Amino acid sequence: MEQIVLATLVAMVCVLITERSTVGKAVPDSLYTVEHEVLMPGSHNCIVLELTINGPPDDLLVFIGDGGTESKVFLTREQIASGKGKARFNFGNDIPARFYQVIIRKSDITKIEGDVVYKGKINFQGGLIEIVKVSVMKKWPMEGTYARLCNSGDLPITIDYVMTYSDEGEQQWSTPITIDYGEYEDVIVSQRKERGRDMRIYAYSNNKVVAKFEGKVE
Incomplete structure (x- = not known):
């Protein structure tokens, strides 16, 4: 009698384990x-x-x-x-x-x-930012030096701030901007026409560098 009860309990446990193991599996042949x-x-x-x-x-x-x-x-x-x-x-x-x-x-x-x-x-792989060029542009509200940031990822990404380094020292530009995937934005990095000046530029998102540039302003 004890063996029969034990066998029954084992069978019930096996059924429960089998049923629980199917939870979370993909629905086969979903319509x-x-x-x-x-x-x-x-x-x-x-x-x-x-x-x-x-x-x-x-x-x-x-x-x-x-x-x-x-x-x-x-x-x-x-x-x-x-x-x-x-x-x-x-x-x-x-x-x-x-x-x-x-x-x-x-x-x-x-x-x-x-x-x-x-x-x-x-x-998703997330947003992937690249600074593709830095040049002098005439854009509203002012003419100045801008960095073009392109997002080649598959999610939007928010650039919280940009740091620039040159022979004039360092400067932070703190206007957050969200760039959609497949799109670009021109972000001001100097209110002056810096054509020909050597600059380093770092774009930050969530306090991490997500893009950088080093070279001469076009």
Whole structure:
């Protein structure tokens, strides 16, 4: 009798372990696809991660998480059916994380969390800044010396300040600016026309040097 009870308990434990081990696995043959895009609509003060959901028309809850925080958006079955199934996550001035897990669950108008119908991951390399040239330009509000900063990464990046070094000493320019991926911004580094002067320029984001230049001003 004791052997039968023990065998039954072992079998139950094995079932529990098997069931728990399946949690977190990707949904096989999911009928849903997800495309993502990072947007800066209208101004540089709003960063949005937009997920486009395609698949069978159902009320859905779309979750994203970076391992620390989680956000969710409810999409109606009518949105999915019309091709307007876009879950938008607003980050304000914050830069999105490098990694997100995406989970989609079936739902209804009560926004209950139903079965998982999709699991996936989004990976970003982040913003990649390069100072491509330093030259004298006539830009509003003044003519001066500007550094052109290009972002060749896949996320926006905020440049907090720029340090310059020349035979005039050092100077800090502290006007934060967010540069969208695939875009560039001209940042003033001197109010004077420094053409021909040797300069070193360092751009900082989160107190780290993310781009530097050393050479003559064009």
